[in-house]
Amino acid sequence: AQSVTQLDSQVPVFEEAPVELRCNYSSSVSVYLFWYVQYPNQGLQLLLKYLSGSTLVKGINGFEAEFNKSQTSFHLRKPSVHISDTAEYFCAVPNQAGTALIFGKGTTLSVSS
Amino acid sequence: GAGVSQSPRYKVAKRGQDVALRCDPISGHVSLFWYQQALGQGPEFLTYFQNEAQLDKSGLPSDRFFAERPEGSVSTLKIQRTQQEDSAVYLCASSLEAGVNTEAFFGQGTRLTVV
Numbered sequence: 001a002q003s004v005t006q007l008d009s010q011v012p013v014f015e016e017a018p019v020e021l022r023c024n025y026s027s028s029v030s031v032y033l034f035w036y037v038q039y040p041n042q043g044l045q046l047l048l049k050y051l052s053g054s055t056l057v058k059g060i061n062g063f064e065a066e067f068n069k070s071q072t073s074f075h076l077r078k079p080s081v082h083i084s085d086t087a088e089y090f091c092a093v094p095n096q097a098g099t100a101l102i103f104g105k106g107t108t109l110s111v112s113s
Numbered sequence: 114g115a116g117v118s119q120s121p122r123y124k125v126a127k128r129g130q131d132v133a134l135r136c137d138p139i140s141g142h143v144s145l146f147w148y149q150q151a152l153g154q155g156p157e158f159l160t161y162f163q164n165e166a167q168l169d170k171s172g173l174p175s176d177r178f179f180a181e182r183p184e185g186s187v188s189t190l191k192i193q194r195t196q197q198e199d200s201a202v203y204l205c206a207s208s209l210e211a212g213v214n215t216e217a218f219f220g221q222g223t224r225l226t227v228v
Contacts, residue, residue, distance in 0.1 A: 100158035103156050
């Protein structure tokens with residue numbers, strides 16, 4: 001069965017520091033992986049996705065993620081965060097039927113000055 | 114419109130009341146998804162439409178939940194005889210193509226509170 005586990009529920013960091021949000025997945029079919037972001041009072045927005053090809057995926061707002069098949073991980077990284085990156089981040093994988101995304105419980109990234 | 118629009122944004126219902134939640138997807142989008150997001154949790158799948166066809170309703174928690182998309186555009190999620198456990202944010206998303214591998218655009222959601 002498909003599932004994702006986000007290992008940290010909250011990540012507090014200071015502005016301009018690097019950050020890594022961790023996601024591990026379980027999948028019995030071809031692996032497609034997604035990161036979505038939910039800013040306060042806004043809808044979820046796609047940050048990046050891995051479908052195939054290069055294991056290093058670059059997304060919007062300076063974020064990137066690396067697909068690691070041996071460790072079944074898809075961690076999200078940013079070398080230097082801004083206050084505006086404060087949001088809820090969700091890792092997701094498609095269900096077996098390809099009709100829905102299965103989301104993790106989310107990681108709250110709090111950036112302070 | 115520019116994005117996915119959901120209405121109402123907030124709904125307070127008395128237990129036992131029926132509610133209807135509306136979703137206006139991006140024009141021309143083939144796929145439409147409904148998710149339920151409880152406080153502090155990730156979105157959980159409810160149902161999926163490809164045009165007007167409801168291809169997957171396996172996530173609907175009970176027969177009190179019903180969704181439709183009769184003309185392949187606007188969708189309505191109806192909850193009959195609401196219960197307190199139905200309190201959540203209901204999210205609608207649409208995407209240009211069939212399936213989940215293309216970018217889904219989410220609305221801001223409808224926050225349902227059952228009292």
